[in-house]
Amino acid sequence: MTSAHSTGAGHGTTHGQPPPPLDAGHGTTHGQPPPPLDTGHGTTRGQLPPPLDTGDVTLPPPATWPRRILKHPRLSHYYRLAALVLVANAVFAVLAADHGVATTTLSYAALANFTFAVLVRQQYVINLLFAVATSVPTHWPLRIRWTLGKVYHFGGAHVGGALAGSLWFLAHTAALVASGAPPAQVAVGCALVALLAGIVATALPPFRARFHDRFERIHRFGGWTALALFWTQTLISAPGSPLREPGVWALALVTFSVALPWLRLRKVPVRIERPSGHVALVRFDHGVTPFAGSSTAVSRSPLREWHSFANVPTPGRPGFRLTVSRAGDWTGSFIDDAPREVWVKGITTAGVANIETLFRKVVYVATGSGIGPCLPHLLAAEVPSRLVWATRSPRTTYGDGLVDEILAVQPDAVVWDTALHGKPDMVRLAYAAYRDFGAEAVICISNKKLTWLVVHGLERRGIPAYGAIWDS
Numbered sequence: 001m002t003s004a005h006s007t008g009a010g011h012g013t014t015h016g017q018p019p020p021p022l023d024a025g026h027g028t029t030h031g032q033p034p035p036p037l038d039t040g041h042g043t044t045r046g047q048l049p050p051p052l053d054t055g056d057v058t059l060p061p062p063a064t065w066p067r068r069i070l071k072h073p074r075l076s077h078y079y080r081l082a083a084l085v086l087v088a089n090a091v092f093a094v095l096a097a098d099h100g101v102a103t104t105t106l107s108y109a110a111l112a113n114f115t116f117a118v119l120v121r122q123q124y125v126i127n128l129l130f131a132v133a134t135s136v137p138t139h140w141p142l143r144i145r146w147t148l149g150k151v152y153h154f155g156g157a158h159v160g161g162a163l164a165g166s167l168w169f170l171a172h173t174a175a176l177v178a179s180g181a182p183p184a185q186v187a188v189g190c191a192l193v194a195l196l197a198g199i200v201a202t203a204l205p206p207f208r209a210r211f212h213d214r215f216e217r218i219h220r221f222g223g224w225t226a227l228a229l230f231w232t233q234t235l236i237s238a239p240g241s242p243l244r245e246p247g248v249w250a251l252a253l254v255t256f257s258v259a260l261p262w263l264r265l266r267k268v269p270v271r272i273e274r275p276s277g278h279v280a281l282v283r284f285d286h287g288v289t290p291f292a293g294s295s296t297a298v299s300r301s302p303l304r305e306w307h308s309f310a311n312v313p314t315p316g317r318p319g320f321r322l323t324v325s326r327a328g329d330w331t332g333s334f335i336d337d338a339p340r341e342v343w344v345k346g347i348t349t350a351g352v353a354n355i356e357t358l359f360r361k362v363v364y365v366a367t368g369s370g371i372g373p374c375l376p377h378l379l380a381a382e383v384p385s386r387l388v389w390a391t392r393s394p395r396t397t398y399g400d401g402l403v404d405e406i407l408a409v410q411p412d413a414v415v416w417d418t419a420l421h422g423k424p425d426m427v428r429l430a431y432a433a434y435r436d437f438g439a440e441a442v443i444c445i446s447n448k449k450l451t452w453l454v455v456h457g458l459e460r461r462g463i464p465a466y467g468a469i470w471d472s
Contacts, residue, residue: 057428060461071459073452077147078156078469085160089113089168103179106172107237110165111230111250117161120154122257123349129154130350134357142440146464149355149441155471162203166196188233195226209470213305227255261346265302272338275399278326279369280335282309282342285319292376293356294348296322302343305330310373311348315380323372352443352468356383359440359464363433365426365454367391370445371398371406378409386437387413388429426450427457434463441466 062068069075089109096105119125133151136144173189199222201207208215234247242248268286275281282298290296290311297306307330309322326332353373356362361384364374368391378387387410394415395403407413414433416424430442444454444467451467458465 057432059428059431059457060463062460063462067462068460071456073456076469077150077153078159078471081153081156082160082163085113085116085157086164089160089164101171103172103175103181106168106175107234108246110168110172111247113161113165113168114230115250115254117158117165118254118257120157120161123261123346126154127347127350130354134355136358138358138360142464145358146441149358149464149466151355152352152466153469155469159471163200166200169193169196182236185233185237188229188236192226192229192233195222195229198222199226216305223258227251227258231255264347265343265345267341267343269341270339273399274335274338275402276397277335278397280324280338281399281402282322282324283319284322287318288320288348289313289318290320290348291350292380292382293351293354293373295351295373296320296344296348297346298322299343299345300330300334300339302345306345307331308349310351310376312372312375312379323369323375325369352466353377353445355466356385356441356443359383361385361437361439363388363430363437363439363442365430365433365442365444365446367426367446367450370447373445374443375406378406381409386410386433386439388416388426388433389413390416390418390424390426390429393417393419426454430454430458430465431461431463434458440464443467 063071092109093101120129129151133148136148138145169189170193173186173193176186176189199218202211202215202218231251234245234251235242238245238248268284271283271285273281273283284296290313292311292313294311295308296311297308299306309324311320311322313320324331324334326335351373353364356377363386364378365388366374367389371389371391374387374389377383378385387406389406391397394417414429416429418424426444426446430444433439434442441464442454442458444451444465446454446467448468448470455465455467
């Protein structure tokens with residue numbers, strides 16, 4: 001019974017997970033000025049701004065080794081939150097052991113952790129966490145705002161709660177067997193232990209990254225089955241009225257949280273424009289205009305798989321757009337065989353770029369269709385920002401309309417055409433824009449490898465940087 005929030009994209013959103021970008025990475029242009037950018041690239045529309053000259057960009061030295069260690073990806077706030085939850089449970093276990101741990105205590109501890117794990121992934125809770133974290137004024141010390149900006153690492157708390165809950169329930173089942181509990185309770189407990197072990201094993205990063213669709217289905221259907229078994233276990237073991245059992249109320253809350261997004265399941269019409277064979281621009285206009293920086297989960301088969309994409313509302317206009325780029329079988333089929341309707345569920349959920357309001361100025365770094373999650377913030381212009389975008393043939397791939405829309409709000413954007421200049425050194429590009437613009441933070445929307453490269457490359461030099469963490 002892990003999270004009910006399974007969007008298939010991660011999530012990043014995911015929370016905060018962007019659609020997979022085009023080819024841009026850590027390139028080979030160190031120390032060499034790029035050639036002038038071809039302004040038209042086969043079009044007579046507005047001129048693209050030239051890329052930055054990174055030849056004379058010197059990165060600041062790394063921070064002291066203790067701070068560098070704390071900025072290592074393996075010690076990110078995601079893992080710190082998971083460790084914090086596990087340590088809190090370990091402390092409780094040690095304190096409880098001094099007085100003896102009853103079977104009911106083991107059961108309640110398991111349910112408390114599972115309830116926490118599910119609720120922290122609930123869409124309303126996610127939006128609340130972002131609202132609280134980003135409510136502080138920008139005159140607060142940068143160190144505090146830097147830490148609050150890591151709110152999108154909340155998935156670590158989900159992982160810690162799910163692991164702790166699984167361990168507590170394993171101990172609970174062992175206690176049932178040792179105490180000679182009724183066969184029905186033991187059978188349900190053993191079935192739940194086996195199911196939880198399978199859910200945890202398939203949620204580990206190696207399996208999840210390689211077989212994400214299978215992970216998503218196991219997580220969803222396994223979670224539903226686990227919830228049903230928890231109800232069975234709780235009801236058959238209740239000594240009196242079920243309404244007097246705390247476990248019943250905890251399960252009712254979890255069930256409501258799991259069901260809530262599905263109660264908003266609906267099929268809505270879409271209009272799709274294909275500027276190229278790589279990208280589809282999907283237009284929604286079904287009475288919903290989401291807030292900038294949110295994401296929507298869409299599906300063509302709601303019981304099979306869901307994919308989250310960043311919403312792009314246009315200020316002053318109803319509806320919104322999504323940018324879908326070719327990055328696999330599902331997105332490829334979506335572009336080639338464009339549907340007229342898609343399924344949506346739940347509510348729009350805050351993503352990583354929402355932390356921009358914690359800072360006075362920010363730099364957005366995007367590659368390929370990573371421009372999608374950045375675009376609503378650029379259009380809303382709530383925070384002064386500077387865009388650095390590396391992509392292949394932007395006008396050919398995304399169309400003149402979208403590129404001109406970007407340049408209208410970001411006339412000083414750094415647009416690097418990888419078809420003409422190859423892959424740039426994104427860390428240097430990001431730092432140069434950060435330095436020249438006087439920004440306080442950098443937000444990177446790219447593929448997993450490059451996001452980690454930019455975020456870690458800047459953070460270890462004392463620069464606040466943020467990017468998706470692919471935890472869903």
